[in-house]
Amino acid sequence: MTPSAPSFVQQHRIALISLLALILLPFIVGVFEGASPLEVWSNRSGASKFIQGLAIEIFILALYALSYDLIFGFTGLLSFGHSMFFAVGAYLTGIALKSFGLNLWQTFGLLMVAAVAQALLFGIVLPRVKGITFALVTLGMSSVFHIVIMSRELGDYTGADVGLQGVIVPDFISPATERLRLYFVALTILVLFYLLYRRFVDSPTGRVCKAIRENEGRAQMLGYNTFLFKLAALILSSITAAIAGALHTIYQPIVSPDISGLGFTVTALLIILIGGVGTLNGALVGAAIFRLLDFGLRRYLGESASFINGAIYVLIVLFLPYGIVGTWQLKASLTFQQMRQGWRHLLELFGLDRVRHVSKE
Amino acid sequence: METDIILETRNLTKAFGALVAVDNVSIKVRKHSLHAIIGPNGAGKTTFFNLLSGNLEPTSGQVLFKGRDITRQPVHRTIHCGIGRSFQITNIFPNLTVFENIRLAAQATGRDNFRFWRPASHFKQYEARTWEVIEKVGLKERTFVPARTLPHGDQRKLELGMILAPDPELLLLDEPTAGMAAEQVPELIALIREIQSSGNKTVMLVEHNMNVVMSVSDTITVMHQGRVLAEGTPADIAANEEVQTAYLGGLYKLNA
Structure with missing residues (x-):
């Protein structure tokens, strides 16, 4: 059953070309800036460093959005507390490195434990609340975390409202001196998680997650203990987001309390809405567009950037309800009929289709 | 004789506040039979099915499947013990x-x-x-x-x-022909009959179409206002005075 080599390349043409482009990106940009690939490789000049940084930010955002797509896009769990998954990873890494002087591997171990623990915390309410109620309960949980992070009592560790500063990043992946290495580390982690996710959503477990998104009651009647599947998705998602958070801390290396707020959850939501909900590829494409658009508009428009930004997102969601990747996958121009179907699909995902029915009665 | 029973309910009751939807229902379903539940709208047939399949928890009473108590079993366990259930509204x-x-x-x-x-x-x-x-x-x-x-x-x-x-060994079919075009009904009924007899399965059926019920069932239980009004073979039911007045309205004549 293993596909022969040419068909494999053909099948994954776009993915392979993108990967190759990302591997070559720092060197190509270096050439334009007048540095030979060897110089870029040795990290001696500052060539292409800026682009590398921007790309690392996109990789981190993509990883984070991927984790949100798994629970929202595939399992149908609308969480408004997702930023907590990311922030726990970011703060834990920062505090472990700075205040406790742990090495990276110890930090990583701690991260895994914390990631599973917070998924279980969300899991406690899973069997009891559904849809928009789950969203609000998770918002509550992440808000508590946000308040704890901001509290003065823990200021020595978290930096309270100023943020966590002065994290000492191990030299071998320091964003200042070894940025190219960090670039490839981040890219590798993203690719590995992407492949894991692709596998997961097509596995027996992932198929059940999709069934839960479509019709949870029926999935139960088929004999699935849906709680366990939702929990599995949450745990995988939480681990991914925590690793994204850890990369964020290593790259920045300061942590702002903003990343634990609702705004950062909305960032994940926006990214997958732009890219396409429940497509995985959409998280990657969406993250790139989100970051580049923000960067570009800010650079050329300054203050009014966020307004234009918002308008563009509204237009995308309105006219491409399947997102960019989702529309691409329809392999046809979008008809009005399909757009309506797409809007309905989005409403269902947000649990708002039922609200409409209620108001009718 | 007792080992012949695949499903049994004992004084099964479900109340929604003051409304008793299923009231003290005790029935026995024989293995490999086709057992129909009929009754007017609101008689509690679907609620009764929901109690059997675990979608609802009864207020009191017991459900025994092959002699084992499955009364408070979570809904996702139902299929694992051998009960499959379909819905009136396509699900x-x-x-x-x-x-x-x-x-x-x-x-x-x-x-x-x-x-x-x-x-x-x-x-x-x-x-x-x-x-x-x-x-x-x-x-x-x-x-x-x-x-x-x-x-x-x-x-x-x-x-x-x-x-x-x-x-599954036992199929609970809640109005399998609901909303179907009339000419498609016989085909589906024949299929259900075929599954039941060739697969050695037991079928419980909620159905409104009297022709269907009378022609395929081995046993019929008539429910009315949550209670069992009568039980018997199609011929018994068609001849039952009480059923005639309560449900069939004296209109149904057994044409067999």
Whole structure:
């Protein structure tokens, strides 16, 4: 059953070309800036460093959005507390490195434990609340975390409202001196998680997650203990987001309390809405567009950037309800009929289709 | 004689506040029989099914399946002990393909649900079972279309396929012909009859179509206002005075 080599390349043409482009990106940009690939490789000049940084930010955002797509896009769990998954990873890494002087591997171990623990915390309410109620309960949980992070009592560790500063990043992946290495580390982690996710959503477990998104009651009647599947998705998602958070801390290396707020959850939501909900590829494409658009508009428009930004997102969601990747996958121009179907699909995902029915009665 | 009973309820009662939807119902269902539940709207038939399948918890009373108490078992365990249930209102995964709908039903009773490192298509046993069921319910021409695009009659067949896939011993069919075009009904009934007799299965059926009920059932239980009004063979029921006045309105004559 293993596909022969040419068909494999053909099948994954776009993915392979993108990967190759990302591997070559720092060197190509270096050439334009007048540095030979060897110089870029040795990290001696500052060539292409800026682009590398921007790309690392996109990789981190993509990883984070991927984790949100798994629970929202595939399992149908609308969480408004997702930023907590990311922030726990970011703060834990920062505090472990700075205040406790742990090495990276110890930090990583701690991260895994914390990631599973917070998924279980969300899991406690899973069997009891559904849809928009789950969203609000998770918002509550992440808000508590946000308040704890901001509290003065823990200021020595978290930096309270100023943020966590002065994290000492191990030299071998320091964003200042070894940025190219960090670039490839981040890219590798993203690719590995992407492949894991692709596998997961097509596995027996992932198929059940999709069934839960479509019709949870029926999935139960088929004999699935849906709680366990939702929990599995949450745990995988939480681990991914925590690793994204850890990369964020290593790259920045300061942590702002903003990343634990609702705004950062909305960032994940926006990214997958732009890219396409429940497509995985959409998280990657969406993250790139989100970051580049923000960067570009800010650079050329300054203050009014966020307004234009918002308008563009509204237009995308309105006219491409399947997102960019989702529309691409329809392999046809979008008809009005399909757009309506797409809007309905989005409403269902947000649990708002039922609200409409209620108001009718 | 007792070992002949596959399902038994003892004083099963479900109250929603002051409304007693199912009132002290004790019935016995014989193995390999086709047992129909009839009654006017609001008689408590669907609520009764919900109690059997675990979708609702009874206020009091017991459900015994093959002598084992399954009264308070969570709904996702129902199929694992051998009871499959279909719904009056079509209840499927609308955006998944017909194939995937049935494949999910087949996978549920296997042991591979948490093998997240292998693609689902590698588990050939479920796909083979899915093809068998698709063939049986006659959806071969529409295997890979989203389930929501099926015409209503085919969605009812899909629903039936989803409960057949795990091969349960007892099938609870809640108005399997609901909303079907009249000319499609005999085909589905013949299919149900065939599944029951060739597969050695027990079928419980809620049905409004009296011709269907009278022609296929071995036993009929008549419910009225949550209670059992009468029970017996189709001939007994048709001859029962009380049933005639309460439900059939004296209009139904047994034409057999």
